[in-house]
Amino acid sequence: MDPDDEHPSRRLVRTPIGPALAEAVAELAAAGVASPRVDAELLAAHVLEIPRGRLLLVDAMREDELRRFRVLVGERARRIPLQHLLGTAAFRHLELSVGDGVFVPRPETELLAGWGIELARSGDIVVDLCSGTGAIALSLADEIKTIDVYAVERSPIALEYLRRNAAGYPAVSVVAGDVTKPGLLVELTGRVAVVLCNPPYVPDGTPVPPEVAEHDPAEAVFGGADGLDVIRPVIALAARLLKPGGHVGIEHDDVHGDAVPALLREDGRFAEVTAHRDLTGRPRFATARRT
Incomplete structure (x- = not known):
């Protein structure tokens, strides 16, 4: 168990990361983003504060992480540069x-x-x-x-x-x-x-x-x-x-x-x-x- 989940304030519902990423990729592709999967994965990794390569080790997002991820995906779909959203x-x-x-x-x-x-x-x-x-x-x-x-x-x-x-x-x-x-x-x-x-x-x-x-x-x-x-x-x-x-x-x-x-x-x-x-x-x- 994640130690954070033992704290009452962290006992939040988790959402599987696979469907969340797929939804994000579809939204970015529909918006004309040139590399929707890469961008979605980088935004997810940014929210989770992990390198993109470690996404394979993550199976779910907490509610607050999912909410922030969806906000960032929405901003990227409005063609705000990925680097501006990441800050680097x-x-x-x-x-x-x-x-x-x-x-x-x-x-x-x-x-x-x-x-x-x-x-x-x-x-x-x-x-x-x-x-x-x-x-x-x-x-x-x-x-x-x-x-x-x-x-x-x-x-x-x-x-x-x-x-x-x-x-x-x-x-x-x-x-x-x-x-x-x-x-x-x-x-x-x-x-x-x-x-x-x-x-x-x-x-x-x-x-x-x-x-x-x-x-x-x-x-x-x-x-x-x-x-x-x-x-x-x-x-x-x-x-x-x-x-x-x-x-x-x-x-x-x-x-x-x-x-x-x-x-x-x-x-x-x-x-x-x-x-x-x-x-x-x-x-x-x-x-x-x-x-």
Whole structure:
């Protein structure tokens, strides 16, 4: 017997978890949620305060747990982002604090972060532009302990999340700044080994899911008529910041598979321009080396 059930206040009716999960999966699927079973299981695990992998060991929910679970499922069915309901977003080895007003990091961006981690060496300076929650910057600091990382973000709300997530990472310097403005990080000119950036890049007017349209800040999603309004100045900024032989990696929309590599070549200060695809085969980010 569960020790909690011995207390009178905990002697509550239990509901089998299998039917509750099935009901939740059906509700989320009907609402158009892309991964209804995964989301239902993550919400159940969140309510039960256990890892998702331990759900197989649970056969029932108490009344209060079932009630909270159904409320969360209803909110997810209204297309509130799963990460907002959980309060965190997983990214590589991290759990990042997220919520309304900050862009939720996507799994595909882990590829860009991993590319940067493979390149960075002890003693290097790394700059993460358009840092948002700090997903890329903190992954670098977490997996390479002896580098200095500068995380640049302009949104006041995103900066709150960034500073919260960066607490405990002394190697990460949070910088409030606009990547499109000249003079940013002038003290690092010619000293940076790796510049990484996941900028707003969706072309204006592109249809996006409700989770994005209603909850991700538009300034972190849309990048002008062609989606390149931020990427163009980022390329120029990277060219200034990087030392000879330094590298830049920029995530982009899947319609930019040719455009971003072309912009890097046209700048004239980069070599080894390379286009990278994500795990689904879509164009995802471009990299280059500073000459």
